[in-house]
Amino acid sequence: MEKSIRSHSWNDMPAAQSLPVLQHPAKALLFIVPIREISEQPIFTSKAHVFQIDPTTKRNWLPSGKYPLTVSYFYDGSRNSYRIISVDGAKVVVNSTVTPNMTFSKTSQKFGQWADSRANTVFGLGFPSELQLSKFAEKFEEVKEAARLARDRSQETTESCSTHSQESSHEAPTSPQASSVNGTNDEKGDGPSTIESLLRSNNHRINPVKKWEQELRTLAESNARLGAALQDSAGTADHWRSRLEHCKEEGERLREKIVELEAQSVDVGKEREQNSRLSQTVRLLEEQISEKEQELERLRAEVQVIPGLLEQCEGLQHQLQSAESTNAELESKSKTMKCNVEESHRKHGNLVKELNTFLTILDGKIDELHGFRQGLAKLGMNK
Known part of the structure; x- marks a missing residue:
């Protein structure tokens, strides 16, 4: 937001609108328009976040609401004027009359702003899309052009009325001569009718004079009011001149800052490479x-x-x-069985030894029996 307000040129702000009117007092009729009982009608409506410039710093934006508000163009048929109005509940956050000197600036793709010298502030609108911003800006130009045409027509009408008023004020009513009132001997017979006709003609001449005198008194009052407005406008102009000087100093400071940034732009490539890495x-x-x-x-x-x-x-x-x-x-x-096996092996060894001994003995006995058999066989053969 601060970037958008810095891009705005304070030189584009319109001056007080009442200054040119005082050059021709008759133009004060522009400000004496009767207020008719005709309500304003909206001609264009949009949704946007509404901001106002900080009156202290003239740099920061102050939001007028937490949510997007309805911003509408209104046309007043009785005054032939256009206004931008936005309401947040019961609070009027924008009430700006569009004048031909106003400028609506697009400071970004979705943000626009305009300065209102009468309200002594700058309004900003943040739109949801670029298309809505473009439509609002186009409508602003249309309304500004319509306000310019209305002002030109009103000035032409006022100038013609003022010229007619000045010409009528210079005419002096002619009084009847004594001879016409008193009459001669020949005219005394028609005296009453002549006097009545003269009085009627005088009344016809006096009535426009009274009317123009009343208009002149009204113009004098209007000029007094315009003088007060001129003083206020002069104070406002001094304020804006001081603001302009301040903005020029700020512009110089920003130019110096730009030079510094351009000098620092050499390191931007390195920073970009480092950022890529x-x-x-x-x-x-x-x-x-x-x-x-x-x-x-x-x-x-x-x-x-x-x-x-x-x-x-x-x-x-x-x-x-x-x-x-x-x-x-x-x-x-297993240990027990191992012991048993070892015991069995030992007993088996003993049995094998005994068996061998027995077999040896048995072989000896068999040999003896064989020898005994052979001996018996021999005995039998001898018989």
């Missing part, structure tokens, strides 16, 4: 963050499985403990 770094970091977030989601999904795994681990731990106890029992049984 930073943008690439930011994109890489955003991709890494996205990957980390996906990994985090995966870990969260795995964390949800951990309680079931812990329960399974506890069951396996119980099974392991029971298996360990069973293993200890089996080891003790």
Whole structure:
């Protein structure tokens, strides 16, 4: 907002509208227009955020409401004038009469402003779209042109009335001569009728004079009011002159600032390259963050499985403990069986030794029996 108001030229503000009128006192009739009982009619309506310039700093915008307000052009048929009006509830936030000297400036794609010297302020409107701003600006130009034409027609009418008033005021009523009133001997017979006709003619001449005298008194009162308005306008003009000097100083300061910024523009390329590198770094970091977030989601999904795994681990731990106890029992049984096997092996060795001894003895006995059999066989053969 501050950028938009700085772009406005305070030299474009219109001067007081009553100054030219005092050059011709007859033009005061412009300000003595009877107020008719005709209500104003809206001819164009739009929605916009309404702002007014800060009267202290003349730089910052002060919003007139929190929400967009209805801003309308009104035409007053009785005064042949146009006004821009906006109301927030029961509060009138804009009441600006459009004059031919006003200028509506587009300071951005959706923001426009105009200065009202009578209200001693600058109004600003922020529209939702560029199209609405363009329509409002076009209507402003149409209304301004219509106000100019109305002013020209009114001035022509006033000047013609003033010329006629001055010509009539210079005419002096002619009084009847004594001879006409008293009459001669020949005219005394027609005396009463002649006097009545003279009186009627005098009355016809006196009535316009009274009317113009009343108009002159009205003009004198209007001139007095215009003198007061001139004093106010002079004070306003001094105020705007001081504001103009201040704005010129501000303009010089801004020009110096522009020179400084142009001198600093050499580093803009480096800053842009650095910004591009930073943008690439930011994109890489955003991709890494996205990957980390996906990994985090995966870990969260795995964390949800951990309680079931812990329960399974506890069951396996119980099974392991029971298996360990069973293993200890089996080891003790294995040791016992190993001892039994060793004992069996030892006994088996003893039995093998005994068996060998028995077999040796048996072989000896068999040999003896074989020898005994052979001896018996021999005995039988001898017989």
